[in-house]
Amino acid sequence: MRTHRWFKALAFGCCLGAGADAFAQAPFMGGGQANWIAADGSAVPPQYAPQMPGTFQAPYATNDPGVLYPPGTPQTFAPYPQVSPYGMGNYSEDMTYNQGGTWFRQILNKRRDYYFNVNALSTTTRGPGHATIGAQPIKLDPLTRGPAGYPVPNYGEAPYPGATTGTGGTGGTGSSTTTPASRVFVDDGVSPYPIMRPSATGAPTYEIDNTLFPIRSTRLFNEFNSPGIQLEWGFEEENGSGLKADAWWGFSSDQTFQRGTDRIDGVIIDQQLILDTEGQFLFTRNGAVTWDTGLPFTSVPGQDQLHGSTLGAQKYDVMYRVNVQSQAGGGGLQMMMPDLFPSTSAIRLRPVYGAKYTYIGETFDFRGIDSGLSYDIGTGTGGGTGGGTTGQSSTFRPDPWGTGGPNSIDSDLFETRVSSRVRTHLAGPTAGIRYDFGRSRNFKIWGQSSAGLMANYEEVRLNGFNAGENLGTRILLGTNMLDGDSRFSDSETHAHVSPVFEQTFMSESKILAALPGTREIPLLANANFRIGYTTTYIGNVARPADSIEWNGFPKTPKVKIDYQTWSMGKLNFGLEWTY
Incomplete structure (x- = not known):
């Protein structure tokens, strides 16, 4: 006979129940000892x-x-x-809200995630600016390479002044032509033309050729690039609020522009060595510096009177060297507020408030060496002019003078130094917004924009020696800058307010846990790989090259600040551990 399985299970249960004693439990009355009874109501001794x-x-x-x-x-x-x-x-948030006509209740348990990350930085800081290395020179005409002058208007109703007088250029037959005075040369800058003597007893003259002794600027330099390090520690609650502390440092970066040298093969170049080698160590294209001496610049040979300008261009034909240096660091404390969007949103938006500190240290150093000699500048044979003749081009070096020596030994070889140092400390509150795209712990992209006002305390120090033009001023004043103590020093401290803006973009991912080489190392497999970029702009910052008033003997350089905008970009690569 065929028996159904369910029937066998039922029969087995009935047999098991018929052979067992049944027990029941009295109602529970709030604790104490329980009383057990059998199925027939008789008491049963305690068994538990x-x-x-x-x-x-x-x-x-x-x-x-x-x-x-x-x-x-x-x-x-x-x-x-x-x-x-x-x-x-451990409730952190119990919120009831209405969405689309339906009420929802959201309960978030307390969950605080701590994190720590370390980042390698590649910093890019704005260059030293566009300041002229020297006092502001007079305006020059790009075509004539002479003073630009001010055009005299005649409105088409009268001839230019001096239409029948004046010295003009040379005509094709060697005769003089007449050039009317169509321009008036008025400028309050410094003459960019160094002064040299045509002979030991000759009157000093200006070298009117802007290609011989160039006036340079800090456009010589690019942005500062340096490595750095950044550390961050903080925590986040499940509702998005949290706290973060960070500190970073960008190492020192420097750039140098140099023409000429002060020694060759360990031998110091002095004036006697220059005389023995007929001045072939000298090079006019090294550069020159314009010094505002306050002495009137009376005339330029071949030009009309130049009113309002001063003399003061000093050549440095042995060596011209400029070094700039920059470093920065800082840190901050930030407090993030809870999400503005519900936890179901893929985008997190959180207000951020904090305090920030930034340190900026920058240096500008100039060093120039002049031979103290006057000489004729040599010419070399240039290329053909197209008609079978050869032209002449300057060698920017003295004509070899043989046994006759240079035109004039005006002074001993001398050195000029100017050093400007700025140390800036900024601290103040900031406020902004942080936006996260995605809530995954394996990959997310986030950004943060913040701005604020920072108290700026700056120290500017300026020092050096032998600042000035040495030939023309000596003839006009009868005193020599090199005879006495020509050292100078000046300093200023200021406190004011600087605006700041900072923008960050960052991506974080668990990519190291998927790579064959790193997923076997728990320290790396459990870390988030971070890569991001931060841009910082700070206004009203003193820069060393823009903080110099280039006064020359008999005056001395002074601190004169022209505030600029300082900026830095930080590219970071790092690891973050959450615990």
Whole structure:
């Protein structure tokens, strides 16, 4: 006979129930010892361990049942948040909100994630600016390479002044032509033409050729690039709020522009060596510096009177060297507020408030060496002019003078130094917004924009020696800059307010946990790989090259600040650990 499986299971259950004693439990009355009875109502001796009192935790003597909710709550219940025996007691947020006509209740448990990251930085800081290395020179005409002058208007109603007089150029037959005075040369700058003597007893003359002794500027230099390091520590709550502290440092970066040298093969170049080698160590294209001496520049040979300008261009034909240096560091503390969007949104938007500190240290150093000699500048044979003749081009070096020596030995070889140092400390509050795209712990992209006002305390120091033009001023004043103590020093400290703006973009991913070489190393596999870029702009910052008033003997250089905008970009690569 075929028996169904369910019937066998039912029969087995009935047999098992018929052969067992049945027990029942008395109602539980709030703890104490239980009483057991058999199915027929007779008492059964205790067979199990005594039951503990039925309370959730020890009663609190201060609990007032009259103020507990709901009414009648026994004293055995603990105060908030342990009111309910089913509550975990770690609520961070209990929010009820209406969305689309439906009420929702969102309960977030407390979950604080701590994190620490270390980043390698590649910093790019704005260059030293576009300041002229020297006092502001007079305006020059790009075609004639002479003073630009001011055009005299005649409105088409009259001839130019001096239409029948004046010295003009040379005509094709060697005769003089007449050039009317169509320009008036008025300028309050410094003459860019160094002065040299045509002979030992000759009157000093200006070398009117802007290609011989160039006036340079800090456009010689590019942006500063240097490595750095950044550390961050903080925590985040499950609702997005949190705290972050960071510190970073960009190492020193320097750039140097140099023409000429002060020694060759370890031998110091002095004036006697220059004389013995007929000046072939000298090079006019090294550069020159314009010094505002305050002495009037009376005339330029071949030009009309130049009113308002001063003399002061000093050549440095042995060596012209400029060095600039920059370093920066800082840190900050930021407090993030809870998300503005609900936790179901893929985008997180959080206000950020904080305080920021930044240190900027920059240096400008100039060093120039002049031979103290006057000489004729040599010419070399240039290329053909197209008609079978050869032209002449300057060698920018003295004509070899043989046994006759240079035109004039005006002074001993001398050196000029100017050093400007700026140390800036900035601190103040910032406010901004942080935006995260995605909530995954494996990959996310986020950015942050913040701005603020920072208290700026700066120290500017300027020092050096032999600042000035040495030939023309000596003839006009009768005193020599090199005869006395020509050292100078000046300093200023200022406190003011500087605006700051900072923008950050960052990506974080668990890519190291997927790579064959790193996923076997727990320290790397559990870390987030971070790559990002931060741009910082700070206004009203003193820069060393823009903080010099280039006064020359008999005056001395002074601190004169022209505030500029300082900026830095930080590219970071790093690892972050969450615990």
